[in-house]
Amino acid sequence: MTRPVRIVLFLVAAAGVALCYLGAVFGLPELGTPVHPYRDQAVAAAVARSTANVVSAVNYDQRALDTLGEETIVLGSVIGAAALLRPTGKERKGTVRDADETLPSVALLGYLLLPVTLLVGANLVLHGQLTPGGGFQGGVVLGTAIHLIYLTGRYQALDRVRPLAVFTAGEALGTTLFAAVGLVGVAAGAGFLANVLPTGAWGSLLSAGTVPLLNIAVGVEVASGVVVLLTKFLDQALRIAGAE
Amino acid sequence: MTVFAYGVAGWLLLIGAFGIAVSRDIVRSVVCLSVAQSGTYVLLIAVGYQKRAAAPVFGATNPPSLDVVDPVVQALTLTDVVVSATVTALLLALAIQVAKTHGTTDPDELSALKG
Numbered sequence: 105m106t107r108p109v110r111i112v113l114f115l116v117a118a119a120g121v122a123l124c125y126l127g128a129v130f131g132l133p134e135l136g137t138p139v140h141p142y143r144d145q146a147v148a149a150a151v152a153r154s155t156a157n158v159v160s161a162v163n164y165d166q167r168a169l170d171t172l173g174e175e176t177i178v179l180g181s182v183i184g185a186a187a188l189l190r191p192t193g194k195e196r197k198g199t200v201r202d203a204d205e206t207l208p209s210v211a212l213l214g215y216l217l218l219p220v221t222l223l224v225g226a227n228l229v230l231h232g233q234l235t236p237g238g239g240f241q242g243g244v245v246l247g248t249a250i251h252l253i254y255l256t257g258r259y260q261a262l263d264r265v266r267p268l269a270v271f272t273a274g275e276a277l278g279t280t281l282f283a284a285v286g287l288v289g290v291a292a293g294a295g296f297l298a299n300v301l302p303t304g305a306w307g308s309l310l311s312a313g314t315v316p317l318l319n320i321a322v323g324v325e326v327a328s329g330v331v332v333l334l335t336k337f338l339d340q341a342l343r344i345a346g347a348e
Numbered sequence: 349m350t351v352f353a354y355g356v357a358g359w360l361l362l363i364g365a366f367g368i369a370v371s372r373d374i375v376r377s378v379v380c381l382s383v384a385q386s387g388t389y390v391l392l393i394a395v396g397y398q399k400r401a402a403a404p405v406f407g408a409t410n411p412p413s414l415d416v417v418d419p420v421v422q423a424l425t426l427t428d429v430v431v432s433a434t435v436t437a438l439l440l441a442l443a444i445q446v447a448k449t450h451g452t453t454d455p456d457e458l459s460a461l462k463g
Contacts, residue, residue: 107370114369119363125361128353143396143418147404150419151412158404158416162423164437166400174427181434185441192448236405240430307407326430333437338445 154303155312156234163238164318168297171318172282175325179279184330189336191344198343203257215312221249229323233312239322246323247330251338259342268335271328278325285317353394360387374446374453378439385432389425396421 133139135190150161153288187236228242272300289298362386366461371377396418404419406425 110369114366118365121365122358122362125358129351132395135353135394136397137459138398138401138415140396140418140419143404143416144414146419147412147416148413151406156406158419159422159426162419164424167423172383173453174430177431178434179439185437187437188441188445197430211363234407236403238426240426244433255351288356329434337440 107337112177136295143261146291151300153312154306155315156307157232157236157238159236160238160315161312164232164315164322165312166297168286168299168314168318171322172297174287175279175282175322178326178329179275182275182332185333186336189340195344199321200259200342206255206257211256214252216258217251218249221245221252225249225323225327229319230309232319232323233315234309239289239319240326242319243323243326246327247334250331251334254338264329266335269331271331271335274324274328275332278321278323278328281321281324282318285314285321288314351383353397354357354389357391357394360390372454372456374443374455375440377455378436378443381439382436385428388428392421392425392428406410 146162146166147158149166150158153161153165155161155165174242225242225248227245227246228237228245229239230242232238232242250266251262254264286297290296291301292298292300294300299313299315301313301317303313310316358377361384364387365384367380368377369379390431397431398415398417401417402410403413404416443453446458450458452458
């Protein structure tokens with residue numbers, strides 16, 4: 105298909121989508137009205153299980169099965185990307201050398217922010233049931249934190265603090281942990297991923313039953329996934345391209 | 349004015365799709381896909397919005413009440429963001445493979461299958 109034909113075809117299709125969308129939008133309830141039946145149900149269910157962060161209650165309690173599916177999507181795409189980014193054909197994995205020069209201010213910032221970012225990530229994961237955050241958000245922060253070492257230019261040090269085998273196992277471990285918490289519900293006779301643990305006192309760290317456990321499982325999985333992905337992409341830039 | 353947020357969502361979807369259609373580089377197509385997906389975040393958040401309502405996170409200073417925005421669509425948006433990020437990673441990995449096997453990232457020059 106040539107370029108002009110493609111653009112004309114797109115414009116025709118886009119006009120159709122726009123018309124349908126406009127029709128749908130004008131049929132929606134007005135923006136900002138106080139009528140939210142699902143909100144009322146979700147808030148009541150979250151409060152009944154002492155979960156201060158209602159979004160976490162929805163994700164890890166009321167819709168926990170969907171979150172398991174979502175976690176499987178993360179696992180699947182990490183495996184897919186890792187498989188695609190293997191060295192192909194004549195490519196060989198070279199050894200990695202430290203960067204020739206790095207701005208001292210950038211390197212300093214990398215070292216200073218590393219512990220802070222790790223702490224923020226752990227905080228986001230562990231307080232997911234109380235404050236905004238959770239396993240997905242905290243996991244991404246944790247995975248990114250380790251790669252602050254990349255900014256310092258010490259690529260060999262980065263290799264040492266991030267043994268790929270450990271994080272590949274972590275990826276599987278996180279998903280297994282999530283399913284295992286689900287099976288606890290089955291064992292208790294309440295159903296897969298049912299919130300069967302004691303829900304604790306409102307607003308305390310050990311509240312909300314299985315929600316903090318599932319947050320940790322997701323945090324481990326997402327952090328490992330981010331590390332594996334970034335490692336594979338950085339390998340393309342640092343090792344494989346350098347070996348050609 | 350109340351349909352403004354819905355308009356932004358539709359605009360992001362269409363402009364992102366337009367970017368994919370006219371893109372001359374597959375990396376740019378991947379970015380455009382992210383733009384198109386952002387439209388769904390705006391739409392979901394707009395559906396759950398309530399005027400002068402707080403975030404659906406309670407604490408010592410804001411005891412539980414029903415006067416909050418819809419947490420269900422916020423949870424859906426979180427799912428959406430995660431899926432978007434992982435799909436982007438997978439597509440970028442594919443883009444690297446295409447660049448290696450075909451020596452180009454221009455979709456117009458990718459006409460034949462090649463292993």
